[in-house]
Amino acid sequence: MSLKQAVFRWAAVGVAVALVLGLAPGQALAQSGGQTGSLDAQDISVLFNLVMGMAVLVFILVEGLLLFAIIRYRRRSHDEMPEQIHGNNRLEIGWTVGSAVLVVILFFLTLGFYQVPRTLSEDDALTIEVIGNTWFWEFYYPETGVRTTAEFNVPAGRPVVLEIISRDVQHSFWLPELAGKVDAIPGRVQRMWFQVDEQKVFVGQCAEYCGREHYNMPIRLNVLPEDEYAAWMDTAAAAVVAAQEVDLEAEAAAIEGNVAAGEALYNGLGCIACHSLDGTAGVGPSYEGLGARAGEMLEGYSAAEYVRESILNPCAFVVEGFSCVMPQNYGDQLSPQDLADLVAFTLAQ
Numbered sequence: 001m002s003l004k005q006a007v008f009r010w011a012a013v014g015v016a017v018a019l020v021l022g023l024a025p026g027q028a029l030a031q032s033g034g035q036t037g038s039l040d041a042q043d044i045s046v047l048f049n050l051v052m053g054m055a056v057l058v059f060i061l062v063e064g065l066l067l068f069a070i071i072r073y074r075r076r077s078h079d080e081m082p083e084q085i086h087g088n089n090r091l092e093i094g095w096t097v098g099s100a101v102l103v104v105i106l107f108f109l110t111l112g113f114y115q116v117p118r119t120l121s122e123d124d125a126l127t128i129e130v131i132g133n134t135w136f137w138e139f140y141y142p143e144t145g146v147r148t149t150a151e152f153n154v155p156a157g158r159p160v161v162l163e164i165i166s167r168d169v170q171h172s173f174w175l176p177e178l179a180g181k182v183d184a185i186p187g188r189v190q191r192m193w194f195q196v197d198e199q200k201v202f203v204g205q206c207a208e209y210c211g212r213e214h215y216n217m218p219i220r221l222n223v224l225p226e227d228e229y230a231a232w233m234d235t236a237a238a239a240v241v242a243a244q245e246v247d248l249e250a251e252a253a254a255i256e257g258n259v260a261a262g263e264a265l266y267n268g269l270g271c272i273a274c275h276s277l278d279g280t281a282g283v284g285p286s287y288e289g290l291g292a293r294a295g296e297m298l299e300g301y302s303a304a305e306y307v308r309e310s311i312l313n314p315c316a317f318v319v320e321g322f323s324c325v326m327p328q329n330y331g332d333q334l335s336p337q338d339l340a341d342l343v344a345f346t347l348a349q
Ligand code: HEC
Pocket: 134, 135, 265, 266, 269, 270, 271, 272, 273, 274, 275, 283, 284, 285, 286, 290, 297, 307, 310, 311, 314, 315, 317, 318, 319, 322, 323, 324, 325, 326, 327, 330, 342, 346
């Protein structure tokens, strides 16, 4: 190899390494697995480290012997003919029996971990429904009716049961540090449970490619001290009760909407991810010209009624050429004033 070729080759290696390092996301560290988040994850992590340790020893042994043989018995001159060997029975029996023994050891170790009770007494467990949507995670606390998206809270020191379902396509719920990756499958309830004893934040994401905005399905779990959790839950539950008491649609109809406030909500609530203002169709229709056409979309609905209905019950009427993927729970998040502001803003387009 000429000097030029050698320089070129090392430059190529350098570029490749730089590219790999540059692509590695900063968050990858926070999401690396094998750590001990929950009780369950601790067992799994011990087993993982054992298997890893054995594999490392075998690796060092095999690669070491290989390197030794390559260097020690390399060809030293062109006319040298090494001694020819045809197998070695003792060696072959040795490494067959050796690896069989390792597999048997691993089998019994794994068996031991399987026998640790994986069920829990559900008396004091907190049950949360986890719902995969295109493209966000929704968390529903059935006892109180509280709903959150992307982020959820649980108390420290209490077992938590997740009932994982999907509203549309297959997703996968994954918090690496809790060591559980559970698919969210339409029509099926998948369960997982965990318990974390100290205040901690876990991050994860959808781990099943589920369409255009799959990358945008982060999960954030906040494990809070018991009293902080209770305080949060009280406030959230009170908001649910208050929301049930108002007839959102009727109250919004009676309020004057503010276009600028509506625009802020359009950005803040993520409508902008699916609806453009300039006529480009995205996941949802562009708002361009909505003010002019909204009155004709649905028989018997005024423009404002049509928009309110579109926001509160997106799937009751689906605009031609689109499918029903708009989040269904805006009704839980909006005050009558918010709704009126959004109507004013969209109809001004
Ligand atoms: C995940 C994507 C998505 C998000 C986020 C979303 N929408 Fe939609 N939206 C759609 C789709 C798809 C349709 C068309 C299908 C249908 O009617 O359900 C639609 C339809 C509409 C319509 C009827 C439009 C028309 O041209 O007739 C309105 C109004 C609307 N959305 C308002 C909103 C508002 C306000 C928000 C934010 C608070 C929002 N959307 C957030 C996807 C989305």
